[in-house]
Amino acid sequence: MKSQAAPVTFLTRRWNLLRDLITQSLQITQTLPSHIPVTEQLRYRRQMLLQLILLVLGALLVLVLVGFAIEAIVQGVKLLAPPPPPQPGLPAGPPPPPPQFGPPPNGPPGAPPGPPPPASPLIPLEPVLFMILWLVLNSIAWNLNRRALTFIASVIYIYGLIVLGGIGLIWLSSIQPQPTAIVFSFVAIIFIVLTGLLLPPPFIWLSAALDTGFVVFASWLFPYNAPPFSSTPLFVAFFLIAAALTWIFVRVAGANLQSFTLLLERERELASLEEQFIISTNHELRTPIMAMYGSLELLQTFGANINAEQQNRLVDRGMRAGRVVQQLLNSLIDVTLTETSHMQLHMQPLNIRQQILSMLEFFDPQEIGESQMLSTLYKQRRIDIDIPAFLTVSADKQRFRQIVLNLLTNAMKYSEPGTNVEIMATISAQDRNVAEISVKDYGLGIPQDQVKFLYQRFSRLKRDIGGSVRGTGVGLYLAKLAVDAMGGQIWVTSSGIPGEGSTFHFTLPLSDEESSSLTITRPRKFARN
Amino acid sequence: MSTMRIVVVDDDPDLLGLLTDGLSLYGTYEIIPCLDGTSGLAMIEQHIPDCVIVDILMPGLDGYQFVAAMRGDPNTAQIPLVILSALVQEQDRIIGLLRGADAYLTKPIEFSSLVAAINSAVSLTREQRAQIFNQRADDLLPGEV
Numbered sequence: 001m002k003s004q005a006a007p008v009t010f011l012t013r014r015w016n017l018l019r020d021l022i023t024q025s026l027q028i029t030q031t032l033p034s035h036i037p038v039t040e041q042l043r044y045r046r047q048m049l050l051q052l053i054l055l056v057l058g059a060l061l062v063l064v065l066v067g068f069a070i071e072a073i074v075q076g077v078k079l080l081a082p083p084p085p086p087q088p089g090l091p092a093g094p095p096p097p098p099p100q101f102g103p104p105p106n107g108p109p110g111a112p113p114g115p116p117p118p119a120s121p122l123i124p125l126e127p128v129l130f131m132i133l134w135l136v137l138n139s140i141a142w143n144l145n146r147r148a149l150t151f152i153a154s155v156i157y158i159y160g161l162i163v164l165g166g167i168g169l170i171w172l173s174s175i176q177p178q179p180t181a182i183v184f185s186f187v188a189i190i191f192i193v194l195t196g197l198l199l200p201p202p203f204i205w206l207s208a209a210l211d212t213g214f215v216v217f218a219s220w221l222f223p224y225n226a227p228p229f230s231s232t233p234l235f236v237a238f239f240l241i242a243a244a245l246t247w248i249f250v251r252v253a254g255a256n257l258q259s260f261t262l263l264l265e266r267e268r269e270l271a272s273l274e275e276q277f278i279i280s281t282n283h284e285l286r287t288p289i290m291a292m293y294g295s296l297e298l299l300q301t302f303g304a305n306i307n308a309e310q311q312n313r314l315v316d317r318g319m320r321a322g323r324v325v326q327q328l329l330n331s332l333i334d335v336t337l338t339e340t341s342h343m344q345l346h347m348q349p350l351n352i353r354q355q356i357l358s359m360l361e362f363f364d365p366q367e368i369g370e371s372q373m374l375s376t377l378y379k380q381r382r383i384d385i386d387i388p389a390f391l392t393v394s395a396d397k398q399r400f401r402q403i404v405l406n407l408l409t410n411a412m413k414y415s416e417p418g419t420n421v422e423i424m425a426t427i428s429a430q431d432r433n434v435a436e437i438s439v440k441d442y443g444l445g446i447p448q449d450q451v452k453f454l455y456q457r458f459s460r461l462k463r464d465i466g467g468s469v470r471g472t473g474v475g476l477y478l479a480k481l482a483v484d485a486m487g488g489q490i491w492v493t494s495s496g497i498p499g500e501g502s503t504f505h506f507t508l509p510l511s512d513e514e515s516s517s518l519t520i521t522r523p524r525k526f527a528r529n
Numbered sequence: 530m531s532t533m534r535i536v537v538v539d540d541d542p543d544l545l546g547l548l549t550d551g552l553s554l555y556g557t558y559e560i561i562p563c564l565d566g567t568s569g570l571a572m573i574e575q576h577i578p579d580c581v582i583v584d585i586l587m588p589g590l591d592g593y594q595f596v597a598a599m600r601g602d603p604n605t606a607q608i609p610l611v612i613l614s615a616l617v618q619e620q621d622r623i624i625g626l627l628r629g630a631d632a633y634l635t636k637p638i639e640f641s642s643l644v645a646a647i648n649s650a651v652s653l654t655r656e657q658r659a660q661i662f663n664q665r666a667d668d669l670l671p672g673e674v
Contacts (some may be wrong), residue, residue: 283615286615286636286637287544288543289637290547290615291547294547294551294640295547297551298551298640301640314550317543317547321543
């Protein structure tokens with residue numbers, strides 16, 4: 001870790017980061033994936049353009065600061081050098097005024113000199129202490145990667161900078177001779193630039209550069225004794241305002257940088273998901289296509305030599321395979337249509353118990369494109385139902401079926417044949433106006449760190465990529481879209497321990513109306529055969 | 530011509546039915562269909578077939594595990610084995626062949642090609658199989674430095 005703390009390494013890292021950000025933003029701007037809606041693409045492009053401008057401004061500012069530092073050295077050397085001896089023959093006049101930064105001070109050139117300036121105060125200790133504290137905290141934060149500590153350090157830094165700027169310039173305004181002021185400015189510039197460069201995230205680097213720019217610019221623009229900045233309250237007010245503006249500006253730049261980084265991550269995720277989706281879909285399509293193609297091949301080759309029963313079997317098999325392909329394509333089209341247009345909903349009162357019982361009676365995973373789900377996964381499995389008969393929600397019937405079938409199919413796909421699946425419904429404890437429906441299995445469970453990926457389209461868990469459980473990663477994505485559209489929420493609880501399984505919950509608004517009555521004759525618990 | 534006994538392992542019932550019907554039409558084959566790897570291994574132990582056709586992505590025991598288990602058992606190690614999978618990536622093919630399959634075919638495939646692959650696998654002698662496997666390992670695995 002210590003070798004990384006070398007300033008050269010830090011500078012190299014900052015430079016690489018800046019270069020990468022600019023390169024990546026340019027690349028992404030040119031090659032935004034076509035599936036991102038046009039409005040989003042425009043937003044991304046604007047965002048990245050702003051980011052580029054900020055980055056370039058930050059880089060320019062550093063160059064300006066370096067220029068100031070060089071000028072400070074030159075001026076300091078000139079002032080500290082002994083004055084040349086007066087040339088003989090020339091009348092001795094008053095010494096030339098010391099050079100200084102920025103425009104000349106206000107006031108008539110020939111005005112009589114004022115009262116002698118007060119004696120130079122001691123070097124202000126308070127800002128120096130702040131800076132040391134900030135440096136220590138920041139170094140610890142950098143090494144430990146603690147964001148909270150970095151934040152505290154940044155707050156102290158900003159406060160220290162205000163005090164340093166205010167007190168420093170008040171001090172400058174009251175001291176003589178000028179060389180001390182120039183040396184002080186030079187040290188302050190170098191100190192602030194270096195500390196700014198040592199900050200961990202790029203936006204703090206920008207922050208330091210901007211803050212420094214304000215201090216230096218102000219000290220250059222408003223000479224030390226020029227009114228109105230010779231007044232202490234005005235000095236302090238000016239720097240408070242400058243610091244506040246800087247802070248706001250830096251926050252905006254920081255937020256942009258963060259969102260830009262998130263955007264890059266998102267793009268990488270999308271690219272990975274698309275690749276994964278292509279592999280999954282390719283696999284899901286090839287098997288039914290072979291069943292279809294093979295049946296036709298056999299009919300073509302042996303059609304005249306096989307009996308009617310064999311012919312019918314081949315035709316049936318080919319038809320079934322065709323339906324499988326169609327269902328798979330339908331689910332993909334469903335995703336596209338749902339994304340590009342509003343989900344069409346026909347809300348109506350639905351009795352949860354009736355709906356789920358009728359669904360189980362004709363349970364067919366093919367309804368949601370799960371054509372290749374092995375029948376042993378859902379037959380001979382006990383499904384426990386715990387749903388009060390009075391619970392009626394307001395929902396779209398087709399979408400409700402789609403959600404429950406997806407959750408139920410997942411529960412069966414990711415648990416061993418023979419283990420129970422439980423379907424429960426109740427009035428939500430948090431909101432008495434909504435019903436909470438849960439599907440619990442005793443399967444593999446879902447690791448906590450992967451829960452966030454569950455509802456992304458085409459997303460599959462790491463363990464399932466290349467695994468034996470098939471899927472395209474659209475089921476939960478569609479389920480979430482449907483639940484959201486109907487005014488509910490969907491979430492999962494799982495310990496991630498195999499055997500303890502997971503429970504998917506979703507809520508839907510309770511309906512005031514009664515759904516059409518249906519005689520329920522099934523027992524509370526039943527087993528499918 | 531004697532009947533050739535083939536164990537076919539695939540979790541898709543339709544594909545299993547198609548392979549059973551198709552191979553029966555194409556030659557004098559006796560097909561033993563299995564819907565999962567575990568029952569497939571049991572059938573192989575029980576019947577010692579002339580050839581095995583196996584899918585890769587299956588619930589429970591997958592195709593790779595199936596091939597490894599079969600090749601690891603001295604009783605079944607020399608049985609000709611053809612993988613028929615929907616996985617088309619090169620890495621899948623390499624894994625399948627290195628685990629000991631005689632051929633790696635991808636779905637969809639014409640029956641004539643499948644029959645040719647079966648016949649080719651069946652015709653291999655023990656020595657030829659060992660020689661091909663060793664050559665394959667040299668070709669597919671990175672060389673030693």
